[in-house]
Amino acid sequence: MVNVAIDVMGGDNAPVEPVKGAVIAVTSQDGIKVFLCGKKDVIEAELKKYSYPKDRVEIVDASEVIDTGEPPVMAIRKKKDSSIVRGLNLVKEGICDAFVSAGSSGAVLVGGQVIVGRIKGVERPPLAPIFPTDKGMSLLIDCGANVDARASHLVQFAKMGSIYMEHVLGVANPKVAILNIGAEEEKGNMLVKETFPLLKNSPDINFIGSIEAREIPKGAADVVVCEAFAGNVALKMYEGVGSTMLGALKEIFTQSVLTKLAYLMVKPSLKKTLKRFDATEYGGAPLLGLNGLVVKTHGNATYKEISTSIKQCVTFKEQEINKKINETINILDK
Amino acid sequence: MVNVAIDVMGGDNAPVEPVKGAVIAVTSQDGIKVFLCGKKDVIEAELKKYSYPKDRVEIVDASEVIDTGEPPVMAIRKKKDSSIVRGLNLVKEGICDAFVSAGSSGAVLVGGQVIVGRIKGVERPPLAPIFPTDKGMSLLIDCGANVDARASHLVQFAKMGSIYMEHVLGVANPKVAILNIGAEEEKGNMLVKETFPLLKNSPDINFIGSIEAREIPKGAADVVVCEAFAGNVALKMYEGVGSTMLGALKEIFTQSVLTKLAYLMVKPSLKKTLKRFDATEYGGAPLLGLNGLVVKTHGNATYKEISTSIKQCVTFKEQEINKKINETINILDK
Incomplete structure (x- = not known):
């Protein structure tokens, strides 16, 4: 059984769509149990609309809600009984394998790092949204978790993104490129110039060089590695x-x-x-490199994106992504 | 008379479109003289297609061509008889007021700085393309001239962009925003956090705060200030x-x-x-802060973008943009 905590109070369409997405996930696929985090009466009222396997839907009563406008660090620290903090704690305690939220990006990112914690050896956990392209989809990593990242971080992003793309989204030997302002190797800012040779010399990724933002929607790379500021601008x-x-x-x-x-x-x-171009069709963005899985969906996610994200959590566990990340990141320690 | 040098050999549509654009500029508007830089026989053959005022079209024979793939610094240094170097020298020598090229961005940027030179006090000359939006157009400054810029550079970009937008493109009291990954003041990378208060305290610009890339196509700001890497990614x-x-x-x-x-x-x-959304309708991107005007059009520019760019050179001179930039940048020296 894969246990997934859902933030029922987060996003523009809460609580309707998160509950609907969770119900659809459990009714359409065995082996999933959802933990609906939020105000008990609200959740119960929503659940009344559906018939579903009662033993695979659990309510986790959480009295508080973190708004998207709140300063994230403070919100995570103060609102211990919020749906986000409760959900993340379920992952931390090992009760749940993953947490899915359409709520405050900042709170999910901060909470993921502070509460769930990083895999040993992972320097910075990147947020990696899936991007519809002309050819299917690409992973853009990092899109907002770590501004002012260093070259070593970007190398880890490339490795983690590559593993996710291959084993969760099923793209064999994914092409990895670094976001740049020209196609030539000598182009770029200091960070890209420092990172480029490191990626080139990484044996465990299929590095194809620089990619200009213009080529991303055409699907020229499967995994696009970038510093979070540039990635966020691109997204x-x-x-x-x-x-x-x-x-x-x-x-x-x-x-x-x-x-x-x-x-x-x-x-x-x-x-x-x-x-084909609707990003919400493809599931949410994983925050990779944590001791568990945290998925941030779009704020306007509907039940479809929520249920797709929940199912990706199952693949994530089945494919032992974190074990693979751990092995790849800590390859020198072996 | 405003004298404008044209790179006839640059861009995907050379020599046809640059020559056509130049001819249309001089035939449709008095007070413009064009200096067509490139291979004499090629230019003469093109000119035969048109009737035009002979005294306002001059051929500047240049035997070499700089390709877009060439390393810019080396190309500018070696190819003294290229259309780009010859055109830029005309501006340097004061024979021409401006130079317009659809050729190698790198060579134009490097050549602009090295040959034409900066206005005293200008730390870095930014490239400022015009961007079609839902409401008209915006200036995105800097889009590729200076990666890894500092906060003081961005403040100068804001001032120069504001002057250009107001006096060349006719937008009264242009709204200036800084490209950021969130709307709140505390968001951003180190550069943005350092630049934000400086812009906020600049009395000579109409600073409205942060803008997310998502809001740019909606026309939420007239001048979008950014470091060149992020700007290039956005563009x-x-x-x-x-x-x-x-x-x-x-x-x-x-x-x-x-x-x-x-x-x-x-x-x-x-x-x-x-x-409405075709960037080539709006004229090329000025490289601001030089002792003269250098305009880089799109590589695929047609006669329309070339002639619009030439006419903007006239407004640039008439409005004494460089005098205004000089006064604003060196305000403390007065």
């Missing part, structure tokens, strides 16, 4: 351009009777294509 | 997502007879919208 620009262009497209299709008719004609193909 | 991700989504759209509209018909129905609105 949010992706989201921003996407939503701005969708807005413009919507405007076009609602302009006249003629364009509305045109919309009906392309609707099936358009929906299919948009779905 | 290229913008281009990458745009082209990937356009590709997907194209796929949809060519899928069947029905979707092809739908395309015909939305074509006028679609073209209008796409034009």
